[in-house]
Amino acid sequence: MSFDYFMxxxxxxSPGSYSEEILNFAxxxxxxxxxxxxxxxxxxxxxNWMIEILSLLKKDGDPTWxxxxxIWLRAPWYETREGQSQIKDxxxxxxxxxxxxxxxxxxxFFKSKAKIIYVLRNPRDIIVSLYYFSKIICHYKNPASFDxxxxxxxxxxxxxxxxxxxxxxxxxxxxxxxFFYITYEELQEDCQGSVKKICNFLQKDYDAKLIESVxxxxxxxxxxxxxxxxxxxATEEFIDHSKGSFMRKGVSGDWKNHFTVAQSEHFDKVYxxxxxxxxxxxxxxx
Ligand code: A3P
Numbered sequence: 001m002s003f004d005y006f007m008x009x010x011x012x013x014s015p016g017s018y019s020e021e022i023l024n025f026a027x028x029x030x031x032x033x034x035x036x037x038x039x040x041x042x043x044x045x046x047x048n049w050m051i052e053i054l055s056l057l058k059k060d061g062d063p064t065w066x067x068x069x070x071i072w073l074r075a076p077w078y079e080t081r082e083g084q085s086q087i088k089d090x091x092x093x094x095x096x097x098x099x100x101x102x103x104x105x106x107x108x109f110f111k112s113k114a115k116i117i118y119v120l121r122n123p124r125d126i127i128v129s130l131y132y133f134s135k136i137i138c139h140y141k142n143p144a145s146f147d148x149x150x151x152x153x154x155x156x157x158x159x160x161x162x163x164x165x166x167x168x169x170x171x172x173x174x175x176x177x178x179f180f181y182i183t184y185e186e187l188q189e190d191c192q193g194s195v196k197k198i199c200n201f202l203q204k205d206y207d208a209k210l211i212e213s214v215x216x217x218x219x220x221x222x223x224x225x226x227x228x229x230x231x232x233x234a235t236e237e238f239i240d241h242s243k244g245s246f247m248r249k250g251v252s253g254d255w256k257n258h259f260t261v262a263q264s265e266h267f268d269k270v271y272x273x274x275x276x277x278x279x280x281x282x283x284x285x286x
Contacts, residue, residue, distance in 0.1 A: 116170075
């Protein structure tokens, strides 16, 4: 299916799951509840991994809910056509997901006590992950080539706009007590420690048994084998299963298998230039 992205407040969206009306509702009318927790990410940063972790925490480490209920129904994307209807069935305390940039996020959030967990990932790995994802997900434009896709990412010409703007926008919240950020790479390096930090942020008591269960049931292997979490049950309208799977590799550094030396050098320059005013060092930069 061929389509063009449309612009909403300077950001690209696709006509299938979004419209001006849907986005306007998400921004101006959606009611955030004080006990909501929002998982906010640029696509391919580890969104679903965080949904699985929060789903397990919500059920005190018991994987039954994750095994019985589809991942996108446990934490709907409130800015999409489907998500806005799915969220009506979610009982508080809700976990809600969003890829929206800061400047068009639900206005009611800023008057609430709700919390945000912002997950980031090395943008080089996002490029690779999103390239393959765009081939299989119907509301993303099918990439013409990796080179063209790389350029589109650098210029922010993709669904949900520029990664750089997304990160810089959301990191304005970094000192707020209801905002917590963590990287995909930290989750990989020390999942136990990361889950403990998440519990502290959510003011949730934990013990070794809970942490162990969350880490075990949210692993790449566990999610890949869980049909409620691996997107194998998503309809053909959403995903073309013949072209690849959602749980692709789950590793860091795959960009090294895809970038040319010239692309790598070019990206380093763009990154330094665009991120120079953000006084934060992310895990992948250390
Ligand atoms: P790859 O395409 O690099 O494999 P999102 O949920 O934001 O769409 O991100 C999807 C990416 O996270 C994919 O990356 C996917 O394989 C990876 N992923 C999903 N669950 C994971 C897990 N439990 N552990 C590690 N990576 C995971």
